[in-house]
Structures are given as C-alpha cells and as structure tokens.
Amino acid sequence: MKLSRIKSAFRFMVVAWQVVFSGVATAEVVSHEVSFIGDGAPNKGNFSFDTTTKRFTKFELVWRGILFDVTSSANSPVTQNYAPYGPCPGFNPEAVYKAMTAGLQCAGQALSLEWLTFPPNPSGGTYSSALALAGWTQERSGFLFGVSYPNSSYTAELVSGTYKVSPGTSISIVDPVPLNGGDSLLDGSNEKSGITTAAERLATKGRIVKGISADGVAQIVIRIPAKSFSEKISISVKPDPLCGNGNSDNYGRVYDALSPPSNIFQNAFSGNVPLTIASTSKGPMAFAVYRAPADFVRSDCQFNNLSDIGAAKRTVALSLGNGTPDQQIDIVRPPALMVHGLWATSDDLGDLTQLESLSSMGLVVWRVNYGYNITISRGSPDNRLDIVSPGSALGFSYGANIVLNTSRSLLEAFRAGRVGQVPSAAARIDYIAHSMGNLVTRTTTLDLKYAEPRNFSKGYIHKLISIGGPHLGTPFANQALQPGNQCIRDFMAEHGQPVLDDCPGCAILRNANGAALGNGEGAAGSLKGNKAGSGEFGEGIKRLLSKQPNIPTTYIAGVMSSDQITRLIQPPPMKKVCSPLSGECHDVPTDRFNLVQILAVICPDDPMVRNFRSPAAFIDFLGVENDGVVPLNSQLNGGSRANQVVISGVLHSPGTAKLYTFRNFAPGTLGGEPTELTTPPSTSGVSLIVEKVQLLLNTPVTDKNVYR
Structure with missing residues (x-):
C-alpha cells in the first residue's frame, strides 16, 4: 500500500475532553511520552507542548532505531472530514494536543498527522512516512503508521495498534x-x-x-x-x-x-x-x-x-x-553584520551584499546604516554653522551607538527565529567591516552597554573580519585637516563629503527633531595617523589603543599595484592650443582627467595636491604599499601579513576609484578600477572578496594564527 493511501485507509473519529490549565501566567511546556503497542509498532515517542504559544516544541518518534521529528507536522495538522459530521471548527495544534491527552472533544473529526521528515535510508535514498492518531476515549486510542522506501524493493510498510500517552520525562x-x-x-x-x-x-x-x-x-x-x-x-x-x-x-x-x-x-x-x-x-x-x-x-x-x-x-x-x-x-552559525565606512551608507558595500544570499549555508546577514544624512550644527552658540552631512562623517562614537542598537535588533530577530532557521539562543555576532567601519565596530566595546547580561558580560563581537581598515589612521586625514587645504575641504563638503575635525566642547550634533546625537567628534579628526602607524593619532584611535579589550580580528588588506600607481598618479595630460587671432600657443590640460587632477586645477595652492603630482610623491605620502587611502601597515593594525589576506591591484573603495580613475569628459564615461569591495572573480567564479570572507567565516575563531 502506498503512503498516499494511508489517510484514506485509516479514518478515526477524533474527539477530546477540554483540558484546563490553571495559573499559567508564563511560558509553560508540558512534556508527555507515547508508548505504542502492536506488531512492528514504533519503539517510543515523546512530545512537548507550550501552553502559552499553544504549539508543539517537540514531537518525535523512534521506529527501528530511527528518529522521526514531526514537530512541524504536529503544528500544521492535516484533517479529514468524516461524514456525516464534517471537520471540527478551528482545528489547530492545541486541538491535536487535547485530542491526544484528554479524550473526546469534537465527534466525527478524523485526525491525520503527516510526517514530513526524511531520515536517511541505509539502503540508499530516504524514508518518508505518515502517522494517523485518534483519541476515542482516554482509555481507547489507536494509531496507523506507514513508512515508504523510495529506493527499496518494496514501496511501503504499515503497522497499527494502540497507543498510550502519559506524563513524560522529556527534557x-x-x-x-x-x-x-x-x-x-x-x-x-x-x-x-x-x-x-x-x-x-x-x-x-x-x-x-x-x-x-x-x-x-x-x-x-x-x-x-x-x-x-x-x-x-x-x-x-x-x-x-x-x-x-x-x-x-x-x-x-x-x-x-x-x-x-x-x-x-x-x-x-x-x-x-x-x-x-x-x-x-x-x-x-x-x-x-x-x-x-x-x-x-x-x-x-x-x-x-x-x-x-x-x-x-x-x-x-x-x-x-x-x-x-x-x-x-x-x-x-552566529548571525553576521556588515558595517560600511566613511562617507558611505549600507548601499555602498559592493560585492559583500552577495553574502546575504548564502542562506543555504545558514548564514544570516544584516547591514547597518549610520551614513544617512543628518543636520550638524558646529561652532559656538553665537557663531553656529548648520550643514547637512552623512552621519558617517562624524566620529567613531556616533556610528558605534547605531551599530550597537542594530546588533541588539539582529540578535532579537535571530533568537526568535524570524531570520534564522529555528528559535535559538545567541549572544554574539560576526562583524564584517570595511574602512572606518572597523574603527566604529571596535568603538562599540567602549560603550557601557556593550558587555551586558544578555551576552553574559562578554560583549557582542564574536569575531571581526576587517577589510581595508585604517586601524592606525591614515595620512589622508592629517593632510586634509591642514589649514592650507581649505580649498579641498570646501570642494569635498560641496560634494557631500565634509572633512570634520574633532571640536570638543564647541559642537552640537542634532537630528531632524533637534535631539542631540553626540559630542564634537569628526571622523577625519579621529582617523589621523602617519604612514608608519607610529603616532600623530586622532582622539578616536587613541581611545581604542588605550582602552579596547582584545577582539579576535583577521585582516583583509588591499594594495595598489606598481602599474596602478604609475598609471593613475601622474600630472594632468596637456596639449598645445594656439590662438587663431594672435598665433600664440600655450600648453593646457586635455579633456581626459581624473578627480585628483581636477583638484590640482581647482586648488593649485593646497599643499595636499603636491602628493599626487608624481608616483614618487605619492609613495612618500602613503608608503610603498597602500590602497590609495590607507597604508598597508595600518590595514594590518601594525601586525605582519602572515596568515592574513592581502589583495594586490585594488583601490580602497568605489569612491576611491572615482578619485583616481581617468574620465573622458567628452563622452562622459568613467573607467573602472578593482576595489576592495568590487573585486574580480576568483578561480571559482565568485567575487574574490566574497570568497575570502566566506573562508574566514568558516575559519574557527580559535585559530590564533588567523584571528589575532
């Protein structure tokens, strides 16, 4: 007899007595054991029922040493009409529970629970099975159990008999x-x-x-x-x-x-x-x-x-x-949270967003956004300047507060089973951060709410995968904040990338409702550092160096190739133009520029421009190995490159690529350069950065060679 015929072969009248649970003010889980009597009957069974949620938390059966978990089926009962009575109104998991434990409830109702689990079959393939249970009275109840073997010489096996439910000792x-x-x-x-x-x-x-x-x-x-x-x-x-x-x-x-x-x-x-x-x-x-x-x-x-x-x-x-x-x-697996960098939002994570589609490996990935625009009021009360800026232009503490709140929300959803596989206990998160997002993530450890009872006072960071992080700062921040570079700062502010220094005691940050958001920290001020990673640090990095607890961190760094430096860092291309009237000729820039060269024309007197007039000046500014923004030493947090990932031939970010990539203004096209977030495919066809992050997520945090 095929499995599909079990329901038609076995129809029971299911009725039950009302079960009254008194004094259940909080979650109460009631456990029961099921014993089966009959030739070839299941060995044993057990189930647990939550009287608050009115759902089964477990429903298992052991037959010939094989465990069948039918919890999901018990919570979605398949009912059949039994003429002339018809189905019970509102048949649900609670009715199943009462029918099994308390006898008569609704005359004429036949109950069939179809088992949708498929344990492996030793002969090859899988088992499929179905179970029909009925409670006529508390003393008289019956079952029919069928198992089908797709890869066996026979198609189905049916057993029947009686069963008895008793208070269980299930854990x-x-x-x-x-x-x-x-x-x-x-x-x-x-x-x-x-x-x-x-x-x-x-x-x-x-x-x-x-x-x-x-x-x-x-x-x-x-x-x-x-x-x-x-x-x-x-x-x-x-x-x-x-x-x-x-x-x-x-x-x-x-x-x-x-x-x-x-x-x-x-x-x-x-x-x-x-x-x-x-x-x-x-x-x-x-x-x-x-x-x-x-x-x-x-x-x-x-x-x-x-x-x-x-x-x-x-x-x-x-x-x-x-x-x-x-x-x-x-x-x-622990849930994961992706954290963007300076002057960016959660939409600027490039290929990393592909991680969100890896649900087949049980990976739950969220993004955090601390880059949405806010109003920033800077200066003294008598001389205050209001500007609209991405929140990521502020210091580490502003973003850290948002990352911390998002971390709590992610864990709540994960623990409830809303974004994971099953309701699970969880206390920590794997963080995947790019650029300044690493410093923001690390700054969460300095918050009083970081280590709290819900994570057993151990904090939220399980491990940190750092991509292009300026852990020891960047000379870019130092240079951009020099008084002589006001022209460049004005240009960047006009294009939505304000360069903000720390201004303790003189800045008020507020949102659209006028609520204060933080102190006078600025991201550029916090990111100050030299190419050797040995000093001149901003206040944000100083705090991390002096107070931060140890966090298992692995590093992915990007470096420009020598070809890229030679090709992208060069004087503006010139051409000779002669006046048709006077005949005088002059060298003028061509229409093929990159943004660095545009700045050299717009802000010729700013000292920062000198760093981009030749490959030698550029290397003197950022060091021999850098990604166009952050020196390699800073990306590795001062450590060696052994057992860490260094990707050659990439720039820091898509925004950095726009800075260095040549643009032909006549057709309005923009050439692309690989970045740490938009890498070429690996040999497996997957984006190289995605492949590396997957590898590190699958590397045990106890591997101290990889996670320092």
Missing part, C-alpha cells in the same frame, strides 16, 4: 535570556554564570528553543524531570563518533545549573557532570547548563571541518546517565 531546552521583555532566567548577582540558581525559576521561566549559536558565550538551560529525588542523573557532551575528541571549543561544555563552577568560561566541564535534583512545582527536576562551542566549524579533524563548511547547522548530542535518549542540540 526541555530553554533560553535564559528574555525576548521582548519575556521571562528571564538571568541573575546579575550570580557572577559565576549570570543564570539563576533558583530551582523554581529554572523550572518555570525562560523560552523554549531548539538550537544555540556557536559563539562561545551563549548558554541554554536543560530541564530534566526526575522520577524521584533519589534518582542519579548526570550529563555529558558526546563527541562526534567519527573523529571528535570532545574538545569543548568544538562541542561546548556543560555544568550543573544549581551548582555552577567559579568561572563557566574556563571551568565548565566537558566530561560527565553529576546533577543536583531539586523540588519544584513541576516535581523533582535536575537542571544543566550547556555553553555553546567556540565556533561553528570544528577543528578536531578534517572530515568534520569539511562537512561543517557548507552546512546550515550541525548537532551536538548530550548524554544523560538515567537511560533517557540522547538529547540533540542544533548548533547554528
């Missing part, structure tokens, strides 16, 4: 961090773990989840009902059977929630942990806490590393010492 996985002001298991007074040790709160609060982000900081509480206070329960993390060694960086750690170690980030156990059993309103229970692996891609063996690289999720098994089946935890 629940709970996120201790509240979502949108919901129930919290956090306890700021507990400096060991940040999670409460009160058994009643552990038993009744929190939010049911299915997974956890591999960020090394996120934690989940595991509720384990006990049969008695004398029962012995322990928990351990099982390594991968193929080659896993149980290293906590790859598989996470566990500890007793009621008796946490002194430092859960150093002393949590990876071995077998005995658990304390406590009295709760739900009966005797034990509680464990699982801390996430350090990163998604494992480093314990080549097989695991390769299998994780393209995966959307992986699993970790937790073993209990009381005979309960292993608990599978979904491990998902």
Whole structure:
C-alpha cells in the first residue's frame, strides 16, 4: 500500500475532553511520552507542548532505531472530514494536543498527522512516512503508521495498534535570556554564570528553543524531570563518533545549573557532570547548563571541518546517565553584520551584499546604516554653522551607538527565529567591516552597554573580519585637516563629503527633531595617523589603543599595484592650443582627467595636491604599499601579513576609484578600477572578496594564527 493511501485507509473519529490549565501566567511546556503497542509498532515517542504559544516544541518518534521529528507536522495538522459530521471548527495544534491527552472533544473529526521528515535510508535514498492518531476515549486510542522506501524493493510498510500517552520525562531546552521583555532566567548577582540558581525559576521561566549559536558565550538551560529525588542523573557532551575528541571549543561544555563552577568560561566541564535534583512545582527536576562551542566549524579533524563548511547547522548530542535518549542540540552559525565606512551608507558595500544570499549555508546577514544624512550644527552658540552631512562623517562614537542598537535588533530577530532557521539562543555576532567601519565596530566595546547580561558580560563581537581598515589612521586625514587645504575641504563638503575635525566642547550634533546625537567628534579628526602607524593619532584611535579589550580580528588588506600607481598618479595630460587671432600657443590640460587632477586645477595652492603630482610623491605620502587611502601597515593594525589576506591591484573603495580613475569628459564615461569591495572573480567564479570572507567565516575563531 502506498503512503498516499494511508489517510484514506485509516479514518478515526477524533474527539477530546477540554483540558484546563490553571495559573499559567508564563511560558509553560508540558512534556508527555507515547508508548505504542502492536506488531512492528514504533519503539517510543515523546512530545512537548507550550501552553502559552499553544504549539508543539517537540514531537518525535523512534521506529527501528530511527528518529522521526514531526514537530512541524504536529503544528500544521492535516484533517479529514468524516461524514456525516464534517471537520471540527478551528482545528489547530492545541486541538491535536487535547485530542491526544484528554479524550473526546469534537465527534466525527478524523485526525491525520503527516510526517514530513526524511531520515536517511541505509539502503540508499530516504524514508518518508505518515502517522494517523485518534483519541476515542482516554482509555481507547489507536494509531496507523506507514513508512515508504523510495529506493527499496518494496514501496511501503504499515503497522497499527494502540497507543498510550502519559506524563513524560522529556527534557526541555530553554533560553535564559528574555525576548521582548519575556521571562528571564538571568541573575546579575550570580557572577559565576549570570543564570539563576533558583530551582523554581529554572523550572518555570525562560523560552523554549531548539538550537544555540556557536559563539562561545551563549548558554541554554536543560530541564530534566526526575522520577524521584533519589534518582542519579548526570550529563555529558558526546563527541562526534567519527573523529571528535570532545574538545569543548568544538562541542561546548556543560555544568550543573544549581551548582555552577567559579568561572563557566574556563571551568565548565566537558566530561560527565553529576546533577543536583531539586523540588519544584513541576516535581523533582535536575537542571544543566550547556555553553555553546567556540565556533561553528570544528577543528578536531578534517572530515568534520569539511562537512561543517557548507552546512546550515550541525548537532551536538548530550548524554544523560538515567537511560533517557540522547538529547540533540542544533548548533547554528552566529548571525553576521556588515558595517560600511566613511562617507558611505549600507548601499555602498559592493560585492559583500552577495553574502546575504548564502542562506543555504545558514548564514544570516544584516547591514547597518549610520551614513544617512543628518543636520550638524558646529561652532559656538553665537557663531553656529548648520550643514547637512552623512552621519558617517562624524566620529567613531556616533556610528558605534547605531551599530550597537542594530546588533541588539539582529540578535532579537535571530533568537526568535524570524531570520534564522529555528528559535535559538545567541549572544554574539560576526562583524564584517570595511574602512572606518572597523574603527566604529571596535568603538562599540567602549560603550557601557556593550558587555551586558544578555551576552553574559562578554560583549557582542564574536569575531571581526576587517577589510581595508585604517586601524592606525591614515595620512589622508592629517593632510586634509591642514589649514592650507581649505580649498579641498570646501570642494569635498560641496560634494557631500565634509572633512570634520574633532571640536570638543564647541559642537552640537542634532537630528531632524533637534535631539542631540553626540559630542564634537569628526571622523577625519579621529582617523589621523602617519604612514608608519607610529603616532600623530586622532582622539578616536587613541581611545581604542588605550582602552579596547582584545577582539579576535583577521585582516583583509588591499594594495595598489606598481602599474596602478604609475598609471593613475601622474600630472594632468596637456596639449598645445594656439590662438587663431594672435598665433600664440600655450600648453593646457586635455579633456581626459581624473578627480585628483581636477583638484590640482581647482586648488593649485593646497599643499595636499603636491602628493599626487608624481608616483614618487605619492609613495612618500602613503608608503610603498597602500590602497590609495590607507597604508598597508595600518590595514594590518601594525601586525605582519602572515596568515592574513592581502589583495594586490585594488583601490580602497568605489569612491576611491572615482578619485583616481581617468574620465573622458567628452563622452562622459568613467573607467573602472578593482576595489576592495568590487573585486574580480576568483578561480571559482565568485567575487574574490566574497570568497575570502566566506573562508574566514568558516575559519574557527580559535585559530590564533588567523584571528589575532
């Protein structure tokens, strides 16, 4: 009999008694076990139901040692009419739950739950299956279970019999961090773990989840009902059977929630942990806490590393010492946030936006925008100048506040499952930043809201992938702020790129509503530095050098090729023009310029122009290796290029390309140059910068050669 005939072959009248839950003011998850009786029947089953959301958080069945997870099917029940009664009105997951646990509810309703999961078939291909359950009375209920084997010699196998639902001992996985002001298991007074040790709160609060982000900081509480206070329960993390060694960086750690170690980030156990059993309103229970692996891609063996690289999720098994089946935890990738640079917006990230389409590998990517136009009032109250400027022209602190708020929003959406695969616990983010966006991202660490209870006081940055970051400043900022370069500053301000110096105590920044946005910081003032990266720093960089905590960072740097420097940095092309009246001849610029040469004509007396009159002057200004804006030493934050990515033949950004690229004004065309954000395709056909970022996202943060 084919699987498609199961529903027509088995129609049950489903009716149920009303179940009344009293005193449910917060999230309550009720667990049950299902036992099946009949030849060839499933071995066992269990389900958990959230009485607040009125949805199943888990519905599993084990048949011949194979786990079928039908949670999604239980939450989308397929019903059938049973003449002459017709379907029950409003049939939903709650009705399924009541039909299974409380007997009669709606006479004449037949219930069919179709199992849409496909575990692997040892003979090749996959299984598909369907289940029909019916509750006639609390004492008399039946099931029909069918399995189809697409790649087998027979097409289907059907078993039937009776089933019994009883209060279960299934464990629940709970996120201790509240979502949108919901129930919290956090306890700021507990400096060991940040999670409460009160058994009643552990038993009744929190939010049911299915997974956890591999960020090394996120934690989940595991509720384990006990049969008695004398029962012995322990928990351990099982390594991968193929080659896993149980290293906590790859598989996470566990500890007793009621008796946490002194430092859960150093002393949590990876071995077998005995658990304390406590009295709760739900009966005797034990509680464990699982801390996430350090990163998604494992480093314990080549097989695991390769299998994780393209995966959307992986699993970790937790073993209990009381005979309960292993608990599978979904491990998902941390979300990622892309941060743009100076005089840019979130629309100016070039090829990096391709990362947003990599959902097949479970990558959730957002962009942050701190570059939208705002009104800036600068000067003293008696002599104030109002200008409209991109917010990115302000100092690091202004952008850092927006990045921090966007980070919180991203994590809230990710934890709720709105942008990820499943509702998951998560505490940290992978940041992909270009140019000044790196300094803005790093400045978030100086904010008092950076390390807070929701990230267990470890901050939001899991790892930082830096692209063309001026970590030690740039001589461009120093030069542009010199008094003699006022003409260039005026030109840039007229074209929406104001060069703002720090002006402590004399500047007011406000938005359209008149609200203050920050102090007198200017991005150019904060970005000051010399080509050697040894001093003359702006105040923003000085703060980072003196106060910033260590952040795992890897660097992608761009450098102009010698051909580009020779070709792009040269005097304006000239041609001889003679007067038809006097006959006098003069050398004048041709109509083929780049922006640097235009500035040389518009602002001939500005000292900054001298840096672009020859390749030798340009190298003396920015150093032998640079991307047209930032010296290589600054992009590498003063470190060596070993194990870092250096891309040759690229300019800093599309905006920089416009600065140096020759333009023929007669036809109005603009020639292109590769940039750090718009790179040529790699050998695999993918943009080179996208390929490099993917590689670094898949490089474990514990690799200290790559992440410094």
